[in-house]
Amino acid sequence: MPQKPSIPKGTRDFSPAEVAKRNYIIQTIKKHFEVYGFQPIETPSFENSETLMGKYGDEGDRLIFKILNSGDFISKVDDVTYSSKNSASLTPKISEKALRYDLTVPFARYVVMHQNEIDFPFKRYQIQPVWRADRPQKGRFREFYQCDADVVGAKSLLQEVEFVQLYDAVFTDLGLKGSTIKINNRKVxxxxxxxxxxxxxxxxxxxxxxxxxKIGEEGVKKEMLAKGISEGAIAKAAPLFSMPGSNADQLEQLKTLLVHSDIGMAGIAELEGIVTQINALGLQSAQLQLDVTLARGLNYYTGAIFEVSAPAGVQMGSIGGGGRYDDLTGIFGLKDISGVGISFGLDRIYLVLEELGLFPESLDRTIDVLCINFGNEESLASLQLVGKLRGHGIKAEVYPSSAKMQKQMKYANNRNVPFVILIGKQELDQGDFVVKNMANGEQQTYELSSPEDFVQTL
Incomplete structure (x- = not known):
């Protein structure tokens, strides 16, 4: 008996309806990327391991999917390494490539390799899948899409301000009003x-x-103690875990705390500049909120960091994030190229829109018109009509066989088709076609020679 097929944990199949909804999100994000002047690029799904390893911290490195070398890779491992059963020493000998963990490090590699072809500042967007060997849970998958926008070659805080506006524009367009854009600074x-x-x-x-x-204040304190941070140090940091007040109030509290730290004060100045400009420009539906506990545990961030949470009442992790990285390209030999970027979490945004019922109803409609098939001669006339309708951008098809009318109408209902066209022998003799409105059952007759009359009603 054949084994029942399955897919790996943390991956999914997508139905036509789900793909339509995902494409709706992608097209919305892409539209705003391009309005803001970003250009598209794509990079390979896998990179050389040395490109990825060591760029995300120890926790990130553990989540990178490694690809086994082709051929008889085990025979090339020496006996000592093989018998040690130490994955850290064995892995580099049997795996030279890995699936990309995110789009930012591959982008940095791209910039270095193509630096002579790029006009700086370079604004790029990239919408591609990434892979992480994470524990699957709601909103967290092992294969998922990232929708990234980055600017490299500009240190101006104007970029951070524009990214806040970009987040606001996209989420407003998607109907996610009330999203919170959290901001902090790694210098702080x-x-x-x-x-x-x-x-x-x-x-x-x-x-x-x-x-x-995720783990609460006590969980954080426990982990800090385990990492060697003293109880005294944790006690000094404790007020940060729930800092009250407006953005301006929190900035003043931070100034008092960090008055003797040059790097801390530099971070505060950057935050103040961003907050001041956003206050002057205003946002459509999102709110900008200073969160001094926001850290974004990736090592390459050096300045402002962002994270976006869904509207209140939706239990979901961040639906976007990013930040400033002053020397990410430096790891590949290109120094002093500052960058800043953000990412939209497609899969989590999907779940939020689904939960809030924000997807347009029209997405359920995969075709606009279905022609009922009454036989060879009638279906030929239907194909000719369908060709003309498609020329006008109407999504139309002919049912592939002259099955019973009940079966064809059921197919139309299941496909949520708004209009069914009937060309039987009588209509063919008269040079007509009948359009049935599936919502109200009304029928209207048009001439086969003038399908434009029907198109104008759509």
Missing amino acids: LSGIAEVIGAKHLLIDFTVALDKLD
Whole structure:
């Protein structure tokens, strides 16, 4: 008996209706990317391992899917390494490539390789799948799409301001009013680590802090202690876990805390500049909120960092995020190229729109017109009509066989077709076609020689 087929955990098949909804989100995001002047690129689904490894921190490295070398790769491993059963030493000998973890590091590699062809500042967008060996759960998959926009070659805070506006424009267009764009700065986090005496444990501090919304304050404190951060240092940082007040109030509190940290004060100045400009420009439906616990645990961020949460009442993780990286290209040999970018979480946005019922009803309609098939002669006339309708941009098809009328009408209902066309022998003799409105049952007759009369009613 054949084995029942399955797919790997954390991956999904998508039905036509689901693909239509995903394409709706992608097209909305793409439209705004292009309005803001971003250009599209694409990179390979897998990279050399050395391109990816070491760029995301220890936790990120563990989530990278490695690809086994082709051929008899085991025979090339020496006996000592093989018998040690140590994955860290074995992996580099049997795997030289890996599936991309995100789109940012491949983009940095792209910039370095194509630097002589690029006009800086370079604004690119990229919409492609990425893979992470994460534990699957609601809104978290092992294969998922990222929709990224980045600017490299410009240090101006104007870029950060535009990204806040871009987030607002996309989510407003999708109907996600009330989304919150959280903002912080890695320099502020560096300053905090400095003043609490944990400067040498900055990465451990930020990785733990980034989990506040997942494991809570006590969980964060426990992880910090386990990483070697002292109880005294944690106590000094504790007020940050629930800092009250408006953005301006929080900035003033941070100034008091970080007054003796040059890097911390530099981060505050950047945050103040962004908040001031956004206040002057205004947002359509989102709100910008300072969150000093926002860390985004990726090592390459150096300045402003962003994370977007769905409207209140929707239980979902972040639906977007990003930040400033001052020297990401430096890891590939191109120094002093600052960049900043954001990403939209397609799969989570999908789930939020589904939960809130925000997808347009028209997405359920895969065709506009179905011609009923009454036989060879009638179906030929239907094909000729369908060709003309398609020329006008109408999605139309002819049922492939002259099955019973009941079966063909059921097919039309299942496909949510708004109009059914009937060309039987009588209509063929008279040079007509009958259009049935499936919503109200009304029928209207048009001349086969003038299908434009029907098109004008759509």
